[in-house]
Amino acid sequence: MRRLVEGSEAIAEAAITAGCRFFAGYPMTPFTEVLEHFAAKLPGAGGVCVNAESELEAIGMTWGALATGARAATGSTGQGLALMQESLSEITRAELPLVVFHMARGQSDYFQATRGGGHGDYRHVVLAPIDVHEAVTLTQLAFDLADRWRNPVQIHGDFLLAHTAEAVDIEPLAFDPLPPKDWAVDGSLGGTGRSRNINPIGMTKGAKGIDPDAFWKRLQAKHDQIEAQEPRAETLFTEDAELVVVAFGSLARFARYAVRELRGEGLRVGYVRPITLWPFPADAVARAAEGARRVAVLEQNAGQMIDDVRLAVLGRAPVVPIGGISSDEAGFGIGPLLDPDEVRSRITRALEGREGSP
């Protein structure tokens, strides 16, 4: 049934619909309402939401819940996730299917989300919904991908996504069958010689010492596979575009609107939106850049995703920034850039080759 639901509530409901039965979090704007909705809804669904005493404990509790085979999630905003980084990288090596809800302040956490701030070689799938409707779909996909790859998946939203109400259907989506979680601890194999060990440092039962080289290379092979199979992008009007605009998340909604308007007026503008920030849809961006005079990157930060766009375009066309830092007084990311006329005017200027001028 279609209902008017705020993003944070839709996310919590979609997660529970996907089978999430454990959540732990620590309040922080603009993530707070996600926690509130999990706290309100999980007990009624037979689940548990723990009000953790810090982000460190929130991620730790989620780790323990995941180890038992439960679908479990945590979240925060960039600052809180900075605190969790040690666990985020270690959980990746423990191959636990974590889902993280990141409600960022603007788009300045692109590097944190796609590169991570933890130790060692690791990767997280990062899904950036453009609106509440897509957030409902991607939240359910996140739990499926996490279980399929036994790897953390992040839903990367922002203040606007968490606090915008939209009319959505929250119905369970169908996914392919998943392998059984025979790795999960339940105590049942104690004393049989086959007890389990969920271990992020490569130690196995009965073995002497560890083989870090083989352990890390096996994880790298998995991440290579994810990189090949999971990139997702939305592409519009790129076949004959002189200018291709690349944007993600809430800001892409403004870009998509402006590009459609300009196309209606006969201007040759195209649009590519990475839905997965990692793996970055480099092929889709490279194809879109074929024949374009320039590629304009619209992002609300000092220039982060532009690195990935440049690596994808590889000199086929000049890649120019048309976004920038844009903050409200509170610092939560609702800056003046989030304005259809402003976005339209920046795209028009880039099309005319004067993207730097006011």
Next chain:
Amino acid sequence: MTRRPPALSTDAPPEEPARRMGRIKPALLLHEDHDLCPGCGEPLAMRILLEVIEELGQSQNAIGVVGIGCYTAFTSTMDVDLVQALHGRAPSVATGAKRMRPESLIFTLQGDGDMVSEGLQEVIHTAARGEAVTCVLLNNGVFGETGGHMTATTVLGQRTKNSLDGRDAAYHGHPILIGDLLAQLGGTGYAARGSVHDAAGVVKTKNLVRRAFESQLQGRGFSFVEILTMCPTGWFVPTADGPGYLDRVLGAVHATGELRNGDRLTTTAELVASALPETGEETPR
């Protein structure tokens, strides 16, 4: 309870290397070598844990969450379902596991650097929440794995690699009596401190671990057992002096006994006072 074969005779030098547990190997141990230094107290603590799990009929119901320290090596030898946690973070990991599996016996295994230095807030909040898990602290007063450095439980005067002239209260601060902090919290059902410096201590400690696990299984909230263990390598004392040093130096401050059993509360200060000889003469403990 299963019947145990008699302990090895100590009348003569052992015929086997000391690191082998030989005929008294617990059923839940995958192989006999413990891989730690000669004279280490942690394998004794592990043996206690594994024996109690088996004796309580919990072999197929126990889940351990192991921190980072020398005892991390046990994750390859303990035949119990395990989750390896980060340094300091085992209590929150145990919390998440227990909330999803309330019927399981869930315990953590942490050292003093792990639980009291790095992870102090985790264990305190877990106790305050009354999580029905058992946190087991192996306390030797040093970071053994890094080579004998000061922790939050290092006693005053104790020499470590980064308190070479002994821990000085004015310069290094005071040791934390973690058992007292935890015993006072409303969510705690059981808290006790034992020591494995001699055979009697091992037997007493085993009783404390059993009561802590029983407390968890009876749903009496958070339970805690601290086990004082030898670390001759980290203390820079001859291996044979380890047990005596543990009893004399750490045991005098982190006195053994029950700190909480249901509503019965004791403090470490009271345990120290009750252990003091009344006449001033040396009384064997």
